[in-house]
Amino acid sequence: MGALVDRAEEVATVEQTIREGGKLFLIGPRRFGKTSILKTAADRLESDSAIVLRLDAESYPTLDLLVTGIVTGAARHLKGGVKRAGEQVRRFFQSLRPELDYSVSDGTWSGKLGIDATAQDHTVLLTEALNGLEKLAQAQPQGRPVGLILDEFQRVIELGGRVAEGQIRAAIQTHSRVGYVFAGSKTRMLNDMVTDAARPFYRLGSKVFLGPIPREDFSRFLEEKFVESGFSVEGGAIVRLLDLAEDVPYNVQMLAHGCWSRLRDGATAKTRCLNAPFVEETLSTLVRQQDPFFTQLWTMLTPIQQRTLLAVVEQRGVNLQSTKTSQAVGRGPGTIRKSIHSMMENGILREDRMLNSTRLRFEDPFFARWIVLTVMAANGMRMSR
Ligand SMILES: Nc1ncnc2c1ncn2[C@@H]1O[C@H](COP(=O)(O)OP(=O)(O)OP(=O)(O)O)[C@@H](O)[C@H]1O
Numbered sequence: 209m210g211a212l213v214d215r216a217e218e219v220a221t222v223e224q225t226i227r228e229g230g231k232l233f234l235i236g237p238r239r240f241g242k243t244s245i246l247k248t249a250a251d252r253l254e255s256d257s258a259i260v261l262r263l264d265a266e267s268y269p270t271l272d273l274l275v276t277g278i279v280t281g282a283a284r285h286l287k288g289g290v291k292r293a294g295e296q297v298r299r300f301f302q303s304l305r306p307e308l309d310y311s312v313s314d315g316t317w318s319g320k321l322g323i324d325a326t327a328q329d330h331t332v333l334l335t336e337a338l339n340g341l342e343k344l345a346q347a348q349p350q351g352r353p354v355g356l357i358l359d360e361f362q363r364v365i366e367l368g369g370r371v372a373e374g375q376i377r378a379a380i381q382t383h384s385r386v387g388y389v390f391a392g393s394k395t396r397m398l399n400d401m402v403t404d405a406a407r408p409f410y411r412l413g414s415k416v417f418l419g420p421i422p423r424e425d426f427s428r429f430l431e432e433k434f435v436e437s438g439f440s441v442e443g444g445a446i447v448r449l450l451d452l453a454e455d456v457p458y459n460v461q462m463l464a465h466g467c468w469s470r471l472r473d474g475a476t477a478k479t480r481c482l483n484a485p486f487v488e489e490t491l492s493t494l495v496r497q498q499d500p501f502f503t504q505l506w507t508m509l510t511p512i513q514q515r516t517l518l519a520v521v522e523q524r525g526v527n528l529q530s531t532k533t534s535q536a537v538g539r540g541p542g543t544i545r546k547s548i549h550s551m552m553e554n555g556i557l558r559e560d561r562m563l564n565s566t567r568l569r570f571e572d573p574f575f576a577r578w579i580v581l582t583v584m585a586a587n588g589m590r591m592s593r
């Protein structure tokens with residue numbers, strides 16, 4: 209189920225930002241499809257001769273390794289042969305004194321920075337790399353876009369601290385040729401970074417906040433896939449699937465795939481039909497398969513966090529500051545707030561802000577389901593309606 213549902217507008221915005229040398233922040237909860245959007249846009253641009261470096265900041269343990277990634281990425285994209293690409297990179301990124309190697313056997317570039325990184329502030333290295341990229345872009349023929357896409361951008365700020373924000377801004381606001389797209393999933397951290405008037409990225413570029421994929425589009429896509437495979441779909445089955453996966457694209461795809469493979473393996477040999485109970489059963493199977501992982505996650509939580517999560521499940525993420533919740537958790541609202549906050553920091557919960565209210569949700573809705581099926585079932589607890 210590889211195709212991208214909806215998201216045409218977001219892909220087009222990323223593409224246009226890079227074509228125009230603009231700046232864009234793409235912000236959304238985990239597993240909502242940020243990387244998929246970035247990849248689709250980058251592939252489209254590259255098929256049209258653009259130079260697009262797409263890096264996931266989470267996969268670099270230090271900033272100087274990220275900088276090396278940018279420099280070697282630039283070498284990979286330059287045309288005109290290995291020798292010429294190497295020369296150009298050394299010229300554009302002169303201040304970093306890159307030492308590059310090209311492996312003929314697997315056609316890849318590797319390298320390191322010639323300057324003594326330990327003696328330098330790593331954020332300075334990053335701004336030098338960005339300046340080098342702008343020089344590279346200026347040297348390209350008109351009409352050949354150059355873009356830098358940094359996925360999980362919050363990692364850069366985690367590594368470089370607040371000082372990195374100011375320095376990166378100072379560098380890139382002078383750039384007009386490179387298009388920058390910064391994406392990230394720690395919604396609150398990135399959100400604060402771009403919406404707080406006192407912080408350097410405020411009003412630096414445009415912002416796209418990623419929401420769920422519209423149900424109508426996702427439903428049509430899923431139904432078509434089941435029908436194409438020769439299965440029938442009973443009314444309500446897809447709605448149940450989207451409900452259980454709480455519209456999180458990753459979970460929707462995982463549950464749909466689970467249903468599809470159980471149907472294929474003949475779990476309902478007589479009917480070959482997807483219906484709501486079948487979707488529920490499939491989710492229980494998936495959750496059971498992940499039991500060791502969820503058990504470990506659960507046992508790592510403090511008893512207060514565990515009781516807070518039970519309250520989040522029972523109350524469907526609302527009214528967590530109520531007396532009823534305090535009674536259930538056995539702690540006051542301040543402690544519950546702290547407990548929620550720490551679980552948002554470590555990626556268990558997220559805030560879903562709606563027009564006039566806020567609801568807490570599990571980043572992984574299947575973890576909530578695991579809690580219902582195991583912890584709550586064992587304790588005879590029920591969810592409120
Ligand atoms: N537009 C879409 N249409 C269909 N499926 C999608 C779409 N977007 C995402 N998915 C599904 O969700 C999965 C996760 O998407 P992706 O990795 O792009 O999300 P992400 O927001 O980058 O996640 P993370 O926060 O973990 O980095 C994809 O592998 C795919 O199965």
Ligand SMILES: [Mg+2]
Nearest residue numbers: 242243244359
């Ligand atoms: Mg991602």
